[in-house]
Amino acid sequence: MLKIAVIGGRETVMGFKALGLETYPVLNASEASQILRKLTRESADHAIIYIEENLAVQLSGEINKFKDSPTPAIILIPGREGSMGLGLSALHAAVERAVGTNILGD
Amino acid sequence: MASTAITPTRMVLNQLKGRLKTARRGHKLLKDKRDELMRQFMDVVKLNKQLRTRVEEGLTAAFGSLQVASAIMSPEMLEQALLYPRQSVELGMKFKNIMSVNVPVYSFETKNNDPSEIYPYGFAQTSGELDDALDKLAKVFEDMLELAQVEKTMQLLAEEIEKTRRRVNALEYVMIPELEGNIKYISMKLSENDNATKVRLLKVKEMVLQQAHNYER
Numbered sequence: 001m002l003k004i005a006v007i008g009g010r011e012t013v014m015g016f017k018a019l020g021l022e023t024y025p026v027l028n029a030s031e032a033s034q035i036l037r038k039l040t041r042e043s044a045d046h047a048i049i050y051i052e053e054n055l056a057v058q059l060s061g062e063i064n065k066f067k068d069s070p071t072p073a074i075i076l077i078p079g080r081e082g083s084m085g086l087g088l089s090a091l092h093a094a095v096e097r098a099v100g101t102n103i104l105g106d
Numbered sequence: 107m108a109s110t111a112i113t114p115t116r117m118v119l120n121q122l123k124g125r126l127k128t129a130r131r132g133h134k135l136l137k138d139k140r141d142e143l144m145r146q147f148m149d150v151v152k153l154n155k156q157l158r159t160r161v162e163e164g165l166t167a168a169f170g171s172l173q174v175a176s177a178i179m180s181p182e183m184l185e186q187a188l189l190y191p192r193q194s195v196e197l198g199m200k201f202k203n204i205m206s207v208n209v210p211v212y213s214f215e216t217k218n219n220d221p222s223e224i225y226p227y228g229f230a231q232t233s234g235e236l237d238d239a240l241d242k243l244a245k246v247f248e249d250m251l252e253l254a255q256v257e258k259t260m261q262l263l264a265e266e267i268e269k270t271r272r273r274v275n276a277l278e279y280v281m282i283p284e285l286e287g288n289i290k291y292i293s294m295k296l297s298e299n300d301n302a303t304k305v306r307l308l309k310v311k312e313m314v315l316q317q318a319h320n321y322e323r
Contacts, residue, residue: 001197002196002197002199004195011169011176014172014184014185014188015169015240015243016243016247017189017191018191018193018226019191019193019240019244020191020192020194047199047210048197050254068262068265070258070262071199071210073255073257075250075253075257077162078162078165079169080169082166083162087158087161087162088155088158090257091151091154091158091260094151094260095151095264097264097265097268098144098147098263098264098267099144099267100271104151104155
């Protein structure tokens, strides 16, 4: 059976723990990148990895590596401070990649 | 863009004609594939946008409630309350084929089906805000799962569309014009050779006739 991991600040991941997801509280981006590397390299049984936006900003290189592989899906979630709009910018990037231009008009 | 490396023979001409035909058919097929992928992609993008907004709103609300809960309860108590989850999630994954792109389809199962089982603590020592926060989180989680699926699909489709688009353009603007140029070059060269042979034969005929009969025009 596959697992779902959540990487983020302590307060962010706390709630997900109660839902039964695997949580990895981290303090900074380098810690997060270590965990991300561990989750993606050592075991292939994490199908979805949710990662907090403010950490993801600094890990975009590693996250982009997994864009073209079917697993794992790395999904950005907003942190406690609210959405930074990074999730939508990823959407725009995908549209721009496919179409060649931003056709969503925003 | 006729390259000088090709030999102007009938055999090469036939080969090139065959390749041109294949290239044209491939171009048409890839173009159709691209159009269909694009149609699917736009649907996925729309869905993704909706889900993304919903998830972000839901999470912000859940974190808000959690913030209130952590303000009311001591951090140790909060930690303790959430320390040991009673719920666990198992994720199943299958693959769906969209125009030869394998996209994941997730299905998830929670071990405890009773919705009240998401609270891994007794109610006596915790605040109601915590219940509220977990409730909201559990609701938004389903959307989060769908978001993961849709977002991955979108990324994979985007990659495939980019690849297909490049192929279509390479065929349309490089391969096919080059083949056409080469074919034109060979057929012109061949007809030139034909003309040269014809003229030579006429000349030879004239010379032969002159030798045999002292023929003068």
